[in-house]
Amino acid sequence: MKKILCPSMMCANYDYLKEEVINLDRAGADIFHIDVMDGIFVPNFGMGLQDIQCIRKNTKKPIDVHLMIINPENYVELFSELGADIIYIHPEAGGHPARTLEKIRALNKFRGIAINPGTSIETVIELLALVDYVLVMTVNPGFAGQRYLDFVNQKIKKLVLLKKDYGYKIMVDGAISPERINELSKWGVDGFILGTSSLFGKNEDYKDILERLKK
Incomplete structure (x- = not known):
């Protein structure tokens, strides 16, 4: 199964955001992942509108936005x-x-739900028929550099089983190391949000890292 690799642009070098996007695009990134936070739904602020414009301008690859904001219906x-x-x-x-x-969907965009560590599948199961992607948070959202929460693994396994009925893709986000990618892809996880655990801040070319992760 092909792994979908999604650089988390919150972890990029903001002194050179344009160059980061171009380099990641050439290196083989599949989707550019953008965290948007309002300081209310999560206790932090994420990427700004100008950042999104810069990323969109410099790649033709898909872009996703993870809206960690209250009342997202007002902003889609x-x-x-x-x-x-x-x-x-x-x-x-x-x-x-x-x-x-x-x-x-009416905007002709792909639909996704993000599920926090403390959110149970039972509370969102009615929505699974309406989505193209399910993003499972393996850390509490809002900050990079947290520890992977192992208890979320049971939820991932359940969602993999349900995927056969609903047809969505499962993505995981939070402390996703190369070892986690190897393990979770074997379970049936489709995509991985890549931050400092596997991609950014390494003394290595993005292309070499992404090629190794895809293997």
Whole structure:
């Protein structure tokens, strides 16, 4: 199964964001992952609109936005216009997640839900028929550099089984090391958000890292 490798652009070098995008594109990145935070739904602030514009301008690869914000239904048009191809929402962040997902589909974008470590599958199972991607958070969202939460593995295994009925792709985000990629891909996970555990801050070419991870 082909691994979908998605650099987490929050971890990129912001002194050279344009060059980072071009280099990652040439190196074989599949999707550029963008974290958007409002300081309310999660206790941090994420990437800005100008960052998204810069990334969109310098790659033709798909871009996803992970909306860690309250009332995401008010902003999906904005991120669609900025060029996002995949839009993730947290079901508990707004009043009517099914309606928001339909709104994303009406914009001809791929629909995703992000599931926090403390969010159970049972609370979102009705939404699985409405999504193209399920992003499983393996750390509590908001900050890079956290420890992988092993108890989430049971949720991943359940979602892999459910995938056969619903047809979504499973992505994982949070402390995703090369060892985790190897393990989780064998279980049936499709894609991996790559941060400092596997891609950024290494004294090695992005192309060499991504080629090794894909193998």
